[in-house]
Amino acid sequence: MSSEAGKPDTRHRILEAALELMRRGAAGASLVQIARHAGVSRQAVYLHFADRAALFLALVRHVDAQRDLAGALKRLDEAPTGVAALQAAVDMQADLNPGLYPIAAAMDAVRRQDEALEQAWQDRLANRLRGARAIADRLAAEGALRQGLAPDTAADLIWTMISLRMWEDLVVGRGWTAERYREHVGEALRRALLA
């Protein structure tokens, strides 16, 4: 065990190296590339991770730990109204997705090749769906949902419109600024859902 932190942890070095490779678009980087980038032998990677899939999984958790996910979720809970929470969810995407996106893209590219990765991917989707449902329920409880829109349908619409994919389409694909994303996606959601 030794000291708590500060040690030139090899596991950490590997994760950071993989992260940087993902950030520069090398989604399909081989283990030898990652290892070389971390200044370590290929076998050392297998000392710390069971296989390629486990490394990706750890990478996702690593990034989650870096980003202040818990804080963002708390801000979402603390929003005074459902409508405010809706905008807070959009803001959260605008803030967090730039850092999450490279990893997500890499995961998306390889998830179909491994059961554990696909499972982790589905878990994340389910998590975001729970968040969307919570917002939809608040809106429904406040009577803010427009006539003829069931909370379930509203939740699904929120879920898909604040997805990383839609953020990617607009910000990465169409070059929107974070501000523009916040404003127009927020407005579109309010108009689509509210009375």
Add this chain to the structure above:
Amino acid sequence: MSSEAGKPDTRHRILEAALELMRRGAAGASLVQIARHAGVSRQAVYLHFADRAALFLALVRHVDAQRDLAGALKRLDEAPTGVAALQAAVDMQADLNPGLYPIAAAMDAVRRQDEALEQAWQDRLANRLRGARAIADRLAAEGALRQGLAPDTAADLIWTMISLRMWEDLVVGRGWTAERYREHVGEALRRALLA
């Protein structure tokens, strides 16, 4: 060259075999699997396609030719108003995506590994963007766009909301019926964009 059709065309058989494998979710099928499925040697594949990427490209064109893409686009042009065209675009996704989806998923999984595939993918995105822009322009010309919404922004919003990804989220991910997709996405778009 020989006869026009009917011949037990090996190239065609390979494409059909690949298509069926994609449909049953084997996005990462190897060439030997595809060849065996087509009842042909692995080398025969290389007689008809330069490499794996070329096969995928031909697969996309193959599917496009099967689906009545031209007819759907014509129906979109013939819509009497911009608002009708908007709904026609949503309907088009609901009709065509079930057949397109398996190939698109396979393409999406491998496109980052090949420049030509990435190019083809971007071309398709650009095509859909042109369609979205045409609708946005019609809406603007008819004065139907809501105040404060630039045609460019409207086009981007239409583009992303009728994307295959959003269709996948709702229909494949959340189990929506085609009817439900048509109704709620259409309504959400109208509310988000129109006066």
Add this chain to the structure above:
DNA sequence: CTCTCTCTTTACAGGCTGTCAATTAGGACT
């Protein structure tokens, strides 16, 4: 019959993953 085109079989080079074994360098502990 011969020529040509397609497909088959066999083989090879090179890259990747995952596993194993033997070995080395450093720290910690007595």
Add this chain to the structure above:
DNA sequence: AGTCCTAATTGACAGCCTGTAAAGAGAGAG
């Protein structure tokens, strides 16, 4: 000092994949 343990290294191997190459079989056209 010496000993022991852990982490990392080198080297090697099986198995899968792609893409290239060469040699031969079979069928149809002229």
